[in-house]
Amino acid sequence: MNAEITLAGAEFAQRFSATRRGARLARRLALHQLDAWGVPYGSELSGDAAVIVSELAANAVLHGMVPGRDFELRLTVLAGTLRIEVSDARGEREPEVRPSRPGAESGFGLHLVGALATAWGVKDRAVGKTVWAELATAR
Template identity: 90%
Template sequence: MNAEITLAGAEFVQRFSATRRGARLARHLAVHQLDTWGVPYGSGLSDDIAVIVSELAANAVLHGLVPGRDFELRLIALADTLRIEVSDALGERGPEVRHSRPGAESGFGLHLVGALATAWGVKDRGVGKTVWAELATAR
């Protein structure tokens, strides 16, 4: 089944507490929003987006934390692409793909994002930075 977003130009924006619970909630709300846009729960596209949101939100909570500041999730439905943006308040150097040690239990998140997304990157914003990823919606 080909899942396609039906509302090109639609946008979802939500702020979350910079906690593990906030990161988990971001993933849940993202797949819920996708379902309302025509991407069914459990579809390949929904699952890929859930992984990307999870990784970017976890990085915002773990590495972009500024005490007392939230992180923001933005989903933007374009004609044939979904753009995921996660913004945090820490304006320091953006995320880098690191080579993990064999047997390591962490450090693979951006490798997953790079493998699933058609493109990803980091951009500065007024306060902090935004890490973004894009996926083709037609498979």
């Protein structure tokens, strides 16, 4: 099933507690927002966005958490592109893709993001950093 967002300029932003529960809620609300924008649950775009939000939110909670600080999820629809941004309060640790070890059960998150996204990266912000990924909306 193909899906395409036609609401250029649409934006969703929400802060979440930097907990595992916050990361799960970020994923659920992202999928709910995409559905409201016309991207049905179970579509390829929805599934790819779910994986990316899950991985970036988990990284924000595991590696970017600063006690007492939330992380933020932002979804923005640009011309033909869904941009997913997850911002956390820890700026000194830049995510990097590391070679995975044989038999490892973790460490694959950014490999998945890189495989699914058309582009991804990191940008500084006043407090912390933002890790972003983009998906083509036309499939």
